[in-house]
Amino acid sequence: MQDRIREALKRSRADYTEIRIEEKETTRVVFRGRELETAGANIDKGGIVRCLIRDKGWGVATFNNLDDLLTKVDQAYQCALVASVPEPVELAEVEPVRQVVTAQMERDFRDVSLAEKKALAERYNEIVLSYSDKIIDSQAAYADSFSRVIFANSEGAYIEQEKPAVVVGAFAIARDGDNVQQAHESFATTQGFEYVLEKDELARKAAQKAVELLTARPVKAGVYPVVIDQMLAGVFIHEAFGHLSEADFVYENPKAREMMTLGRRFGKGLLNVFDDGSIPNLRGTTLYDDEGTPARRNWLIRDGVLVGRLHSRQTAARMGERASGNARAINYRFAPIVRMTNTAIDNGTTPFEEMIKDIELGIYACDAYGGQTQLENFSFSSGYAYMIRKGQIAEMVKDVILSGNLFTTLDNIDAIGNDFQWLNTGGGCGKGNQYPLPVGMGAPHIRIQNVVIGGE
């Protein structure tokens, strides 16, 4: 294969050509209620050729038939001829790497029988279902995937990477009359099968939360001081801020560029945010991105000031910055775009107790159902939440949806916890048509003043 790739690259007429070949085997077991919905394995094998003609643009061809790479290179070249960029496309310099990255797993999940994987999901499902007679539906899933990705380009890079991932998740739906509530927990790792064993507590927690939510009252809409847990803080920084740091959003839009000018204040001095794909064994770790750029730590906010952003080679060249290792594609069907890897709010100094002790009336919001942002406006649903009354965690409330303006909200962060955690959750990030991309998120507890909480 290596020779055929080299030959195809050599014969390309484009200014720059890259080929990525991916072979992926996945296994999935899903229980829903008493029923096994899925237990099985799939095979996905294919490739992508991307050609750049500098004063035209990009052309892309994707395919399952790997027999004729030369034709595919030509197809991509023909596509590039159609494009018409206003200014020539340049790519930031990246040292061409030749490297083979092999997976390190203690217990390789490819050697584990489907029976054992099924039994594991079944056990977690049973824990959810038997938690209470209020639980009317459940979902428990086991999923693993092992991909081998070859990346090569016309500059001489040749990188082979093995990427393992294994995830377990539990989802519970509880009901009392017309009141239906749900909760979800998941755990992901890149390190091997043994890490997803002994996750009974995770399944129990999902069931417990769903049942507890049945007795929670909807939150009263208003403006509150809010403390958010590591999970919600991680999702918040990823969704509300991280996506704005992706340079493809700003690189040719003068107004967005102004909004994201390096040096602009993005919060009080205590706020530090980074993205880092080089930390071993996190969900978003990607030692070389899908353009062959090595991962590194990219500081985005330092001491409350915007200091960096995430790049592909093209956006980096366009903005006169360095490629950051953030050009990623979910699979061979897609060209890489600027994506996050592992994004985090750095650890602070305030203990949790201190954070809540002066709050007369506030909200402690935990976990995230999901969130959406429209540039500087965001909206998130927390999974569950509690009122804070007179400095104490009080009753549980539900339907807590935080929304607001990013700049105001970041500026309203006035305490950052000393309890940083990487969130080992499954799931992934969506952008364009590319979903789900594994990403990591991390944060300590944080406190935000004057948050608008929607509700009835």
Place this chain on the structure above:
Amino acid sequence: MDILTHLQSQAEQFELLDLQNEKTTVEYEANQLKTCTVAETKGAAVRVIRKGKLGFSASTDSAALDKLVANALESAAYGDPAPFSFAHPRPAPIVRTFDRAVADLPIARLVEIGKEILDLILPVEPNARCNVSLERSLVSASIRNQKGLDVAFRTSPLSIGVEIDRIEGDDVLILYDQLGTTTWQDNYLDFVRRLVQKLERARTITSLKPGKMPVLFAPTGALALALPLTQGLNGKEVYKGTSPMRGKVGEKLFDEKITVVDDGTIDGKFASASYDDEGVPRRRNVLIERGVLKGFVYDLKTAAQSGVESTGNASRGGLFYPPEPSFTNLILQPGETPLEAMLAGIDEGLLVEDLLGLGQGNILSGAFSNPLALAFKIEKGEIVGRVKDLSIAGNIYDLLKNVAAVSQEAQWVYSTFYAPYVLIEEMMVAGKSQ
């Protein structure tokens, strides 16, 4: 060995889907033609029932079909009992989903259509940043099973997605809509003209005091009302007991102005086809008629579990996913009131065009709470300007019990949703308390 013969010897029931897709995509990013892509997909998905248990597997590696069969059989070995059998061969309605005029669209024509779209938007809004994605596919699929089902079909889906960002200072407006069709439409620019009209209208900014008021949902905004319904009407949620509409067929749950139809048989529509994704003929399903719940959407499996017939709503989220019940083209039936008259009756109210974060939260329960991405103030029957920083919340199972009016006018939006304007007499509109 031929894969069908192989399957026949190994399992009492089998189903083989062969899928081939050639897709050409032309993408404009920030008003510039950026990328052109040709994607060829070829793969197979197998379902088997062996010893009464269901198995599934899919592969794009055509050199390893025996591994595909082995994976499907292994999957069945651990599978749960299958309460159903694969589709009987049955005559299906003739639905037009293939059009030479679409299939033969050359890349150059897609590029030109993109240009036409930009030429409509940019003269009106020179600061707009438009992403236009034009995608033309040629899909050939065949489904065969042990009952002698052997259906093959071709479709020529064309989709044109337009996203417009306008950023002025810290003010951001993002609009999106998508045209989806399988036959050539001469009026393919109409949806862009509607977006341009919204942009023009959004130039005037005004303010609105939060509180209870009449809320008029435009067809795009009406998705907020329809989305929870599509979950509640899904046969899978009904069988699982999680749908609030479970066990209520025949009851009047909504205002009589509400009629909801799923129709996969309309010629040329994006989600139309003669057969669903497991070879059952598609059909028109009236789900809510004049406020009365009539039924739900099912695939073979959930239908068997519920003791009813499949409604032809099996859909695969791609080669690698087994069929699930899902909506095709969703129709919220137009009503009898002219839009003019609806507006005229509003002294002060809100017109909701687009919401942020649709679909998040516990929408199965009918609840929604969303900030408004684009909304207008209605004053003395006139649309007077854009209002910002507002949000609405409610539960559709309450709101749709009492609908003030439904417009005669309706539009296809987001490719597969046909909706009129819907007026709710009184709803809570929340704002920032500053």
